[in-house]
Amino acid sequence: MREGRKAPGAHRVVVLALDGVYPFELGIPSRVLGAADGRYEILTCTVDARPVRTNADFSVTVQHGPQALGTADTVVIPPFDTARVTRELPAGVAAALAAVAPGARIVSICTGAFVLAAAGLLDGRPATTHWRLADVFRAWFPRVALDPDVLFVDDGDVLTSAGAASGLDVCLHLVREDHGSEVANRVARVCVVPPWRDGGQAQYIEQPVPQDPANGTAAARQWALERLHEPLTLADLARQARMSLRTFARRFNEEVGMSPGRWLIQQRVARARHLLESTDLAVDEIAGQVGFASGTSLRQHLHAAIGVSPLAYRRTFRGAPAPGR
Structure with a gap:
């Protein structure tokens, strides 16, 4: 597929591989978004169209140069070796980011947030990165509202995520936001990963598994x-x-x-979102099926979670609702 010609109807995602890139995270967008039945077209590029070294004992060769970034609907910046993290953008990286079209969605994984911050794209915004790098990030980029205790942060056109597996979470979140929970759940089944981990879930849990x-x-x-x-x-x-x-x-x-109460609310909201997408049930009926006391309670919790009303959410995925729905 040539850089300037998108597949019909597909959302183009361009992944920028930087020197020292982590191979696992580099492949996450292609693996997850590529499992969404052709809804996304994924390209990988470098700042100069040349091979890049990974943080492992091999290099990778890609098919595209920085021009591909100008054709992207979504840009993903995977993490790279922490030894290469800098406060200022290298000239080649700055020039590559300048090619990104206005309005494109930008996503970072782990140390990729340092690139966005150095480019000024996170000033005044909430963001996250790997918890082990939080002190350095805060010192270098005090204008960013860093939260190192979450898996990912969705701030509309800019999303940041923490290390490794949170890259899976944020990509599944993209699928869910773009195409709904049924598509995201199918993608998760294909990739054999948990279908949903809330972005506000803790990155690091001291004792994640009991001894017994x-x-x-x-x-x-x-x-x-x-x-x-x-x-x-x-x-x-x-x-x-x-x-x-x-x-x-x-x-x-x-x-x-997280607490049991917060977890229960998250599960109920997730179930409600699925029913809003896949059924014509009225809001009050859905509230009853997922354990909220009333439609008003469901509306409050859904708005707190994703910032929209049930009817607005349903309209996003299913068109205009029937009267009273």
Whole structure:
């Protein structure tokens, strides 16, 4: 596919491979977005159309130069070796970014956020990067509202994500935002990855897995997912796990990185989004099916999560709703 000619109907994603790029993360956009049944066209470029060294013991050769960036609907900047992180952009990188068309969506993974910050694209914006680099990032880019405790930050036309697996999360988030949860879930199944991890989930959990998994909270979480329509309480979950309230709350935070209450709300919102996309159920009916007390409660939680009303969300994926829906 030539740089200047997009596939009909496809959203073009151009991945910029910089010197020292991490091979795993370099391949994430192609692997995840490429599994969305032709909805995305993925190109990879370098700043000079030459091969780049990875942070492993090999180099990669790509088919495109920086001109491809000017044709992108979305640009992705994967991470690169921390030894190559700088406060100022190298001339070649600055020139390449200057080719990005106005209005293009820009996404970074891990150290890619340093590139966006050095280019001034994150000034005054919320952003994240790998938690181990937070102190350096803050010192170099004090104008950025850095949050190193989340997996990714969606600030509209600019998204930043943390290390490694969060690149999967942010790419699945792109699919979900562009095409809805059903498509994103199919992509996740193809790629054999979790279909959804909220961007606000903690990057780093000190004790992610209990020494004895049988004594963890996973079974209680699965039990809750099958009963989201019920008015579940912390006591219900603790009883299912055969733990005291205090022990269950502590274990849950250790394993999931958030409180049981917050987790339940996230699961209910996720289920509500799926029903808004895939059914004609009224908002009040959906609220009942996912365990919110009323349609008003669903509206509040959905707006807090993604900033839109249920009807606006449904309209995005299914066109104008029927009257009263």
